[in-house]
Amino acid sequence: MAQSVLRKIAMSNMLVMVGLTRRTSSRSLTTGKKLATTKPNSILPPEREVTKSVFMSQSTDIYTNLALEDWMYRNMDFSNHHVMMVWRNEPCVVIGRHQNPWLEANVPFLNDKDIPLARRHSGGGTVYHDRGNLNISFFTPRDRHDRKYNLEIIKRALYRDFGIKALINERHDILVRDKYKISGTAAKLGRTSAYHHCTLLVNANKADLSKALAKREHGIQTKATASTPSPVVNLVDVNNRVTVDSLQIAVGYEFLRTPALHLEDGGENQISKQRGFQFINPTEDWFPGLSELKHELQTWEWSFGRTPEFTVSRSFPVPEDLLAPSKVYSATQELTITMTVEKGLINDVTLNIPPGLVESGFHGEASVITHLKGKRFTSEALTALQEAMLRHSDGEVRKLDDKEQFVAKCFDQVVNTI
Secondary structure: OHHHHHHHHHHHHHHHHHHHHHHHHHHHHHHHHHHHHHOOOOOOOOHHHOEEEEEEEOOOOHHHHHHHHHHHHHHOOOOOEEEEEEEOOOOEEEEOOOOOHHHHOOHHHHHHHOOOEEEOOOOOOOEEEOOOEEEEEEEEEHHHOOHHHHHHHHHHHHHHHHOOOEEEOOOOOEEEOOOEEEEEEEEEEOOOEEEEEEEEEOOOOHHHHHHHOOOOOOOEEEOOOOOOOOOEOOHHHOOOOOOHHHHHHHHHHHHHOOOOOOOOOOHHHHHHOOOEEEEEOOOOOOOOOHHHHHHHHHOHHHHOOOOOOEEEEEEEEOOHHHOOOOOOOOOOOEEEEEEEEEOOEEEEEEEEOOHHHHHOOOOOHHHHHHHHOOOEOOHHHHHHHHHHHHEOOOOOEOOOOHHHHHHHHHHHHHHHOO
16 A cells, blocks of 8 residues: 555656656756766765656657667766666667677568667677567766666566566676576766666567577677577566566666665655656657767668678588589588678678589689679678679670579578578
């Protein structure tokens, strides 16, 4: 009963704050930017002077929400105002800043299902989002960035409201039933501000999650950050009362009832000192400059072109009917394709053609390789390959023969099925 009364009081506060947010957000946040740029080395206020807000994004677009995160990180002053933002997305895959999307995600599946892939500004591993995920971002000054504190807030909310016992491992993942991962974590630390974010699996589509993040034969060698696979479970499978809506309220209240710097239950008295829940509409009108940040996140040059350099090498057995019929070969005849990819563009190509294919009449590798350099590591490369093989030196267009079709199919598997 007391919990119900407490929530009615806090919900009343939330409605007041919602009314204020639309009129004051742009002006107050711009003021925050000035404070952040003019007081980089100022002494942070004592804990009693720090207030908290729970921002609830009204967008379900991954690029908009990531842009909002970045906007807040760049423009707001968190020295005396800590913010927790809750948000959710339509189906998408999100990779870390230093990851390889071709290695971490099933890119062909994403393309077939029109599931966007986004690269965030923080590090960490790859995650799948849909409306069954709750995403949480904690914003603080850099000097007060504390992942363990944030995760303990979530852990306490899970137990207080749903009786779910969770643990936090050394990687700052949240586990239930001792081994099942319900949350991964990542962060970005700047000169004055920082944010830490995580995603909670509530009722995500595990079949699509598995397909979207499926590891495939890829032949990639890279120094990019690799994700660590873990068994996962939805919270609804642990307690069927958990929903995304109920969880975001539970975590929000836990955040508001806890002092800014130490884990202590301040109850209703602590909640009454906070700024409460605020609905946030992430638009250009509310957050000037947001559209530009969103546009950058949507570009191929950011999502794929920021991939650390990598080399991919694949070998394909040549069908017997494509080999010289009068020859007997002691070893399997394999076509090997090796590419170096830099900034998402093919930088170097090696085509190792077995004797059996050469003796059956396949030639013209030099022109093929020349046409591939500088092309995106996508179907663009396959198109360039086909165009190169379709033209004689006199420019006459013809059809691909069986051997050329085989080589094209192998290239297609390298760039489209890894």
